[in-house]
Amino acid sequence: MKSFLLICTLLLSCFALRAQTKAIPDDLFFKGSLNEAIAKGKAENKRVMVMCSATFCGPCKQLERDVYPTPEFRELRDQNNLIMIYYHDLDKNDPDGIHSRFKIAAYPSFIVLDTDGNEMVRIAGCASGLKTFCDKINGILQPENTFEARKKQLQEDPSCAFEYIQFLREAFLKKELEETMYKLLEQGPLEDYFTERWWKSYYDYVTFLDSGVFQYMVDHPKEVITVIGKKKYNEFMFNRINRMINIRVTGSHKKYGEVRQIVQFIDAHPQFATPLSRFFKENIDVAESKDGEKLFEKALSWIKKVDTETRDIISQVGVSGFNFKTPQEIAPYIVKMMKQCSKYEKDPKAKEMYEKTIESYSRYLN
Structure with missing residues (x-):
């Protein structure tokens, strides 16, 4: 009997919690196509706000639960004279071609269109909390925060470059x-763009070859070295x-295809080669093959394996420290590291791969 009562209590609690979760009002979002x-706008x-979400997006679900059902969110819509159209599962259904039209790079994304359907401004990501989220949306809806207004401000006042770059980052453009970024560095003065604030907010997040600052530093090494010094320049590039x-x-x-692009870049610019990039150059075919992927993951974990001796070798080689630039400088440490790491496995295929790698670097030893 007690067990029965306990089960009933738990069930009632679940129903009560479910009842407390408000549903999104049926008339909140526009029903129909984007066109x-x-x-209608x-x-x-009225302006149109295109709201982009995905089924796997945790912050999107948080907004559906905590923000969209609230009277405050409806008030935000009405006070700003908006038509809202919500795509809740763009990862599965995209009837209006939203991805190709707006180049969605992150979820959730919010894109504001003028009455002719032209993009005025966008923001990506989710601010936590109802008030913070509404304040953020209200902020981008202000006339001074459209793309055109921000561009004009930058042209008239170059000192607002940092704010403009942050604005583009928040929009995931x-x-x-x-x-x-490349144009700003070209215009200079370079001293203005290599301050601590720029390093922390932008340069530390460079993740691919198409980065404006990375490309500029490749194209104009002498100018950059004059400002930041050769040591910091090399550390940045190798890192x-x-x-x-x-x-x-x-x-x-x-993304092995993009790794191949990096390897090709290194071939064209050997002064930026790192031990890790050389390792991938030698073994990318093995890594990308169906049979070789697990083997390659083992190899990568061996390189980073932390015991006292290997840690010292890794530090010298540059997997976590970036001290060497030429194959001749790297080779002795690569060979030593590979021999050290190979003791952890007796896999014949792994041995063969290591022997080939050691052989490829051994030619630089003499």
């Missing part, structure tokens, strides 16, 4: 951000190359 929403002199590779070969979504 129909734009036509033009007829009623990578292409425009990188192109703008970025290794990070570009690492984030593409770890995790569930490996």
Whole structure:
């Protein structure tokens, strides 16, 4: 009997909690296509806010639970004279071609269109809390925060460059951000763009070859070295190359095609070669093959294995420290490291791969 009562109590609690979760009002979002929403907006002199979400997006679900059902969110819509159209599962269904039309790079994304359907401004990501989120949306809806207004402000006052770059980052407009960054560095003065604030907010997040600052530093090494010094320049370039590779070969979504692009870049610019990039150059075919992926993951873990002797070798080689630039300087340490790491496995295929790698670097020893 007690067990029965306990079960009933738990069930009632679950129903009570479910009842407390408010549903999104049926009339909150526009029902119809994007073109129909734009036509309605033009007829009623209203802007359209395109709201992009995905089924796997945790912050999107948080907004559905804590923000969209609230009267405050409806008030935000009405006070700003908006038509809202919500795509809740763009990862599975995209009837209006939203991805190709707006180049969605992150979820959630919010894109504001004028009465003619032209993009005025966008923001990506989710601010936590109802008030913070509404304040953020209200902020981007202000006339001074449209793309055109921000660009004009930058042209008239170059000192607001940092704020403009942050603005593009929040919108996840990578292409425009990188192109703008390159132009800013070209215009100079360089001293203004190599301050601590710029390093922490932008340069430390460079993740691929198309980065504006990375491209500028490749194209204009002398100018940059004059400002920051050769040591910091080399550390940045070697660090970025290794990070570009690492984030593409770890995790569930490996991007070996982009690793090949990095290897090709190193072939064209050997002065930026790192031990890790050379390791991938020698073994990328093995890594990318179906049979070789697990083997390669083992190899990568061996390189990073932490015991006292290997840690010292890794530090010298540059997997976590970036001290060497030429094959001749790297070779003795690579050979030593590979021999040290190979003791952890007796896999014949692994041995063969290590022997080939050691052989490839041994030619630089003499």
